[in-house]
Amino acid sequence: MTDNTSTEELAGIARQARWHIIDTVTSSKAGHIGGPLSATDLMVTLYFRQLNIDPENPQKEDRDRFILSKGHSAIGLYSVLALRGFFPVEELATFDHGDSRLQGHPDMKITPGVDVSTGSLGQGLSVGAGIALAAKKQGKDFHTWVLTGDGEMEEGMIWETVLSAPRYGLDNLTLIVDLNGLQQYGWEGTESDRFDRSEPLGHVDLEKVFTGFGWNAVTIDGHDYDQIIEQFDAAEAARGVAGKPTVIIARTTKGNGISFTAGTYKWHNGVATPEQLETARTELLTEEAK
Template sequence: MSQLLSEEKVSLLKKKASEARQLIVETVHHAGAGHVGGPMSAVDVLVNLYFNELNINPENPRAEERDRFVLSKGHSAIGLYAVLALRGYFPVEELKTFDSLNSRLQAHPDMSALPGLDMSTGSLGQGISAAVGMALGAKLQNKSFRTYCMVGDGESQEGQVWEAADVAPKYGLDNLVVILDYNKLQQFGWDGGSGKRQVPVVHPEKRWEAFGWHVISINGHDVEQIANAFEEARAVKGKPTVIIANTVKGKGVTFMENEYLWHSRVPTKEELNNAVQEIRVEGQA
């Protein structure tokens, strides 16, 4: 057992992750649109952020001293929405409006519409640049808040990601933590033969280290490893930290896991029922 987390906290984080996964598949099915694979791989990190790591207050989502979070892989918005709803930023029932006209919950995050969002994202590669700006702004103004940013491995083919990665160490942004959701699948990518796809990013630890970052590699579904990684990042001085979260795309539903076609496929009623049943069983384990 981690020294950082009590048994009760570990149980809570696992429970919330299970609840979030169920909300993701139910919401995408109801909307008839949305992404599944990426949000499911990111959920455990998102839950740890919002229920354990971030200095936030859902009742005051614009508090100046709050920690910031940027979902650079903005197409996984439903994963973030599910966690925000569970954390109390808006009613869970509102998830039924996802991707509908005039909803605050659009397919990509809109910070002008929904309290609790620190950046509008969706054009891949741009979110991390905004996060670097937030962290730099905090340094220049002697603010104590920290900035966190989640990027995707497919997204990391964007040059802007590496421009931001190059700049952050030069300013000593030790108040910045980037999480790479390393599920090793993107929507299509390159054919790897035998029905498989090539891994989007090869040796990410070496790449980020070469840019001057403190690198931590973890199992992105292990709540204790996630918490320990965030704690280690807080102790780092003089450079930013990247957490390579090794994850499984579609995590939590066997027939979705490691299947790139579930990047944005909508589950049928039967698939939804099977998925919810499996998530509930896993959540009780």
């Protein structure tokens, strides 16, 4: 854990990560944009301030575990892992190629730093609960973190775990919901929606729902590093003493950080034009990333 990383440093790393996301997808001509960008600040804070991990020993036994349940946002995770030192940043250029370690969905068998293979939406929280329960049973001292999307939260398997995790006292399990308010298609937006489409769970008071099911629940601005750090630290402090799991509901903007991708469902995926890529380069101050 590197808890001395400042918010300014985290913001700079996040700009680099966002540049690598859009540049890599543009180069590979495949991949997702909106979801990785909405979750960037959350993952950067986890990997550069919160998690007990060692890039030189990705499989160390007492490491914290992280599961990117919305596996289609893999390029976001890969960008953060590369910047953290799990593999060379230059390897991002192989993203989604046939012989690459960096496939379109995370693969724990080939990618350093990936704890669970994901891609089928809705499964990550169940796997995380299993890992957390095993840690309890075996007396292991590590924290399991799971990141889901809001569209993914419509999967029934998620709610089976929401119901069961408190029963087992999984205070070593923290769920982060990336509530960016947009799906790949979504419903037609209205004045009550945040962006240009409607995400059904964006209209639900998830904090009350989770609290009712027996979780510690809090809602934050998922791009505000002070709020992110405060609640990540609170979740860590609750580990081993709270007797129930924690959920951090992070309200984010899909495509955050780049003007032409922010808040539009059409950038769930897509490939930037040369002109758009240059706009992104300018907005993200990418000289920092070189």
